[in-house]
Amino acid sequence: MASKYDGLARIIIQNVGGKDNIISLTHCITRLRFTLNDESKAQTEILKETDGIASVIQKGGQYQIVIGNEVSDVYDAVCAVGHIKPGGAVDEDGTAVAEAAPAAKKKQNPFDAFISIVTSVFTPCLGVLAACGIIKGVLAMLVAAGVLDGAGSTYNILYSLGDCFFYFMPILLAYTASKKFGLPELEGMTIGAAILYPYLLGSSTMVHDSLFGIPVVMPATGDYTSSVIPIICSIAFAAWFEKLYAKHIPSSIKLFAVPLITCGVTFCLTLWVIGPVTSIAAQGLSAVFTFLNSISSVLLGAVVGGLWQVLVMFGLHWALVPLGINDVSVNGFTFILAGMLGTTFAQTGAVVAIWIKSKNKKLKSLCPPAFISAIAGVTEPAIYGITLPKKTPFIITCVVSAIGGGVLGALNTVQYNIGALGIFSWPSFVNTATNDVSGMIAAVVVSLACTVAAFVAVLVTYKDEK
Template structure:
């Protein structure tokens, strides 16, 4: 497909290219850093063909695309003229304010690991399959085939500080090749040979930090450690290096900056990394790894329930990035990790629920969405399933979380552990093969957990997960809401009296500052300037459309009138803030029943008018629509009269 038009629409609705600080992408989503998120048209983006949903997390405005996000990203970068290599400073402001600590941490980790996530998974898959071939006896450790495959899979992990030196440098705004040089120094092969023989002396003898000293630097003891596959030391070293480089750029003349800035940066950062940053970071990593193992060993079953059930929620909010480095650190320092293994069944619980929706629903659009979501989920990419299917339907998402928690408990009971950062979905199984013992009970635990989680999610969703009146996709604009209302009823049209849903001043629809309403394109009606933040039912009938932000609602009366009420103008941008729904979509309501409460003063302070149109979207089916002549109305007083 060509994605030029989609890219243009995305750029326009995130507030234009002038509103974009930076953009990059992960496996399924575009991650924007916007100057002003309030300028982005979130609901419009959510309703676009080609966009799954929109999320705001970690200081990022995330437009979820799906598996073809690299192609869309390339089109966005080209059309917007963005610099794909531009570093993102962790102190970037959001809405004029610095990010909080959690958002900054998530933004930092995702920015460093996202660029190498694909190749990291690919290398892990090669290592996993190689271990599988060795376990089955298809290859021997001495064979050339095994050695070459092992090199292809292991080289990235051994040289991980070099790769992270590059990505972390871009994140911190340092010259990437300087960061790579720092990483390369950490894994320099000749240093490993210096640890042979008797040490000069030992530091911290008798403690957990006991370290032999084989060399000194200007008389200062150097604690040599293995930094191959390490994570934390290079990130800290690169951060320190970025500060050193920025300082040097201020004092070194432009004519010699090209070589003197990297010269002094390496001269300062590399020794300090070996003397201080590396040892401290390594000790801290080891303590974190041991601590996480200790916590899980207290009750691996409880830990499995907790992590398994919550994993998909963490993914939605981007908080899983805080766990991934700990798991990666465990593998690098301990040779195994029990944390990410506990969430392995979550993917299969998700696709079990999606398969049930696919087979149970009769709605063609939902079926069409379910097929690619299921296929993506099989290979470990669950965002299309979450955002496109299970989360909008609610019950399937909850069921999948329950099934994932049970799968996590099984994984905990079998003490399943991962030994590599391998592939996703079905490609994740080789991660549980022990590099020396081969297939162990942990792998069988993973197989059993996946089967049970998948079947449980499928059965429960098929039996209880779909409501008959639940919409396949939520409306996201006034026009969509009006269309939804029109399609949902087949009631015979009769004369109707519509009472006022609000207390307030009556205004002509033509005075509303929105052309879609003022022109009558959505139907005939009237507007009210409310004096109280309570919206009640103007008729007895059914709630046929309710926005997730609770700023607009559609009803079909028992006599066939289709009514759309939109509280305020552009209030969708508040993303549900200051609105509280008191009914659900599909609910039967009585005239005068409370539908929505809203904080008028806070909405006005946010810069949005509260003028509320009340529209009869099927007014063309009536001979006449009479509007009250009273300048003000109260809840329950006649507002409109519809004549068949």
């Protein structure tokens, strides 16, 4: 079926060097992420000037085309027009493969590879993760306001929906990680389900301190519910291990032998080695941020707030997301990502100021969708389409965001859920254990202050280019 984005899709395919130049294609919240055979064949300047494209970024072995909120529709159109098969088995952040371009995969440095993995594993989860976080936050607000009984049936049932994603995160992440690493999804989900089996829970009365006489060390939380990093590493190992041996298994028994060997070996190694080591590593990274926070929470908040938009520009913000999620799962809260709250609202204020003051019709037409996106927490359209090209507004938003992050740090404001963005992130600052809403009040005040500060500063300084 024809799409209104078919024309844009054809332009994109032609100017990334044609279908034969495409190794893989996937998308995140706002960007098409290509892996190309030869990036020099891409016509970057033409793409940047194309209506419907906010910007083009070349980073980490990926050719990223920033679209905005319509990215999933454009992705579908590119796949349809280019006869690209979504869901192909490709590493290096690719989930859609051009059948005509089975080229060798590009090598990435360790950090770029890490960002690629995090993007692929977490991006499919963000919508549901945000929805569940909003449910938990709203429930906490309703209890705090006396509208809902925190021990009542309605609360318990709805809380089950809000908390289920976080509780069963190893199973759900096992699915997306399996797609990333090329492991059959059901095998990955089986490994995730096994480490969450009731016998292995911290509340279990069943003995589970050793396996074949080898000690089993569970995480500091007592079990793997809500854990993040251990299951991703386990699936990465399982995918590598299965590719290593599966070709030697006779076809007559491969149907059951391969899942038996992969799941059995990976499950044992997860309990013996992968789980304990990755849990300690994750706790160590979190401890670094905790240490920085203990020195100066204001400094930590200012650094995160001031640099967040720069990290977003290069896709490096994904490096902090799993740390924040892991922090919530282990400690019940995180300050790692709280400092970036002001960035969304600083961009919102800047966009409104330019919308009002600019006489450029094309620029003004970009402002309404960028404004709506920014309120919802997606700032790429505002960054790439409006503030960054004008430079000064972008710098202003970074400064305002740094101040906002510092204020949140000074107030010791933390998040109790991760996933929701923009105004929808406010409920995540409600303490769901005590129903304390003071954190949300601080978040709302700082958000509005950042919006007003950026609006005024940009309104006073902005001038259309002549």
